[in-house]
Amino acid sequence: MKARIKFPYGVSNIEVAITEGYVFVDKTPYLELLEQSELFVAYLRPRKIGKSLFLSILEYYYDVRHKDKFQKIFSKTYIGQNPTPLASSFRVLKFDFSGIDTYSQASTKSGFVQKIKKALQSFMHLHRDFDEKIVANILTETEPSTLINAFFEACHAHSTPIYLLIDEYDHFTNEILWRDVAEFKDSVSQNGYVRKFYENIKIATQTGVVNRFFITGVSPITMDSLTSGFNIVTHLTHFAEYHDMIGFTESEVGILLDMILEDTNRKTEIIELMRGWYNGYKFHIDTPNTVYNSNMTLFFLREFAKNQQYPKLMLDPNIMPDYGKLKQMFEVANYTRNLEVLETVLYTGEVGGQLTYQFSFETDFDEDDFISLLYYLGNLTIKGEGNFGLGTIFKIPNYAIEELYWQYYAYILKKRNEFQYDEGIIKRTQEQLAGGKVEPYLRLVEKNLQALSNRDFQKFDEKYVKLLMLMYAIQGNAFYVLTERETSGGGYVDLEIFTRPSNTHRHAQYVFEVKYIKKGDESTLPAVRQEATTQLQKYLQTDTLLQTKKDLQAFIVIFVKDCLVWESVLPPTEP
Secondary structure, eight states: OOOOOBOOTTOOOHHHHHHTTBOOOOOTHHHHHHHHHOSEEEEEOOSSSSHHHHHHHHHHHHBGGGGGGHHHHHTTSHHHHSOOTTTTOBEEEEEEOOSOOOSSHHHHHHHHHHHHHHHHHHHHHHHOOSOHHHHHHHHTOOSHHHHHHHHHHHHTTOSSOEEEEEESTTHHHHHHHHHOHHHHHHHHSTTOHHHHHHHHHHHHHHHTSEEEEEEEESOSHHHHHHGGGGTTOEEGGGOGGGTTSSSBOHHHHHHHHHHHOSOGGGHHHHHHHHHHHHOOBOOSTTOSOOBBOHHHHHHHHHHHHHHTSOOSOSSOGGGHHHHTTHHHHTTSSOHHHHHHHHHHHHHHSEEEEOOOSSOOTTSOOOHHHHHHHHHHTTSSEEEEEOGGGOSEEEEOOOHHHHHHHHHHHHHHHHHSTTSOOOHHHHHHHHHHHHTTOOHHHHHHHHHHHHHHHHHOGGGOOHHHHHHHHHHHHHSTTSEEEEEEEEOTTSSEEEEEEEEOTTOOSOOOEEEEEEEEOOTTOGGGHHHHHHHHHHHHHHHHHHOHHHHHOTTEEEEEEEEETTEEEEEEOOOOOOO
C-alpha cells in the first residue's frame, strides 16, 4: 500500500500547497523565462486549468512581504534552487475580478469598484506605510479610474515598485457580453469605466509605479476592445515556448499517477483513459504536445487513489457550472448560425475557421469569431492547419467537453416541444440498452426523428439520425460513446456505445452503421442495406478495438419513409 498522497484539487494558494504537503507540479522554470524577456503580460487559458495557482506562485515569489517564507515555499523547486535577480523585490498588488454581480449595469460597476477597493485596502494595510488620511481619501473615490489613480499617486512616495497581478480579468465583462452586447461596448469603450481603469494602469507603468504586470483570463475580447487604452501588453497566449506553462503535460500526469498506482501494469490503460477524458488542449499549431486540464486530472487522481478504481463520475461535477455559460454564449450575435456550428462539431468532430487574434465589435461578430470564442473558452482546440495551409481546423479537445456539448444539445431539443426528453424515459431506455434490448432506444430516436423531419424536411439529412442517436446514448452515466472513430483496418465507424470504464457491471455494447434514404428514393433500400452491412462486417473483421469488446452487438440503422429500419449484423464467416 502506497503512502497517502494529497492532491491540490481546488487549492490555488502556493503556500498552502507546499506547507500542507500537497503534491506540486513545478512550473517555476517559467518564472525565469518570463523575467528575462517580458514586462507586461497577458496569458489566456480556459477556466479550471491552473491559472490562479500560477498567479499565487508569482505573488509569493516576487512580493517582498514573503521574503522570510522564500526557503520554506520554494526550496525544493527549480526557481528556489536557481533564484532570479528580482526575487522578493516588489510589492505585489493583486486583483481578482471573478464573482462580480452582473445582474444589472449598476450592480456590475458597483461590484467592480468594490473589488478594486478591497484589493487596495488589503495592500495598504499589509504594507503599513500609507498615511491613514491618504488611505481614507483613496477609499472615498467611487469611480474605478479615480480610485486606482489616487492609489498610484500615493505610491509615488515609495521606492519599491509594484508587480500587478490580475486574475479573471474578463470574468464579469464576458458575462456582460452574454447578456447585453450594447452594455459591454459601453463598459469598454473609449469613455467606459473599464477602459479608464486600464488606462490608469498604463500610465502607472510609464511613471515607474508599476514595473511589471501579469494578467490572466479566458478570452481576449475585453482586452482587444480596450485597444489603445491598454496597448502595452504582450499576449503570451499563442507563444509556443509558454504553451505548457499552465495545465499538465502527459509526462507530468504520468509522474502523478506513479505516486498512487499500486498495479503498475495498469498504467498504460489508465493514461489512455485519462488522455481521452482530460487531455487534448492545444494552443499553438506547431507544438508537438497537448496539455491536460489540471483540475479535471487532479479530481480523477484524488478519486482513483481512494480504492484504485475509476470514479463513478468521470466528469468533475464542479466543472458543470463553469461550462453552463454555453446557453448564454450560443445566443451571442447569431443564434441560428451558432447552433449550426455546434451541429457541425458534434456530427463531424471538427470545424474549420480563421482564428481571431483580435476581436472588433465595430464589425459584425461572424462565424470565425464565434468559433474562436469557443476555442478561447476551451470548448474547442486546435487540430491543425486547414486545407492548403489556409485557416485552422478546430476540434473538441476531449470527452469531458464533448459530453457537456451533448447535454447542451439535449437542452436545445428539450426546448422544442415536439421532442421527447423525459429523463425517466431516457433512464429506462438506457437500462434496457445496457441489458441488451436495442428496440426501446431506437424507437425513442425514431419518434423524435419523425418530429424533426416533418418540421423542416428540406434540411433533413443523415446527420440528424446520428445526432439523435448520439444524444440519447450519451445522457446519464451508463455509456462511453464514440463517433467517427477511425478503425485500425480503415474507415470510420458511425457510432459506438461502450461500457464506461467506471462501470463495474458488465452490460451490452454496440456498434452502429447509420444511413438515410431521402423520400422518393425508397427503392434503393436493398442496395443501401447491403452497403451498410458490408461496411460494418469489414469493421468487425479488421478493427482491433471492436474485437476486444465483450457482449458486442452490431446493427445497421436506416431511416427511410420516416421510420427506422434496423438489422443485426454478424462478423463475416470464414470461407
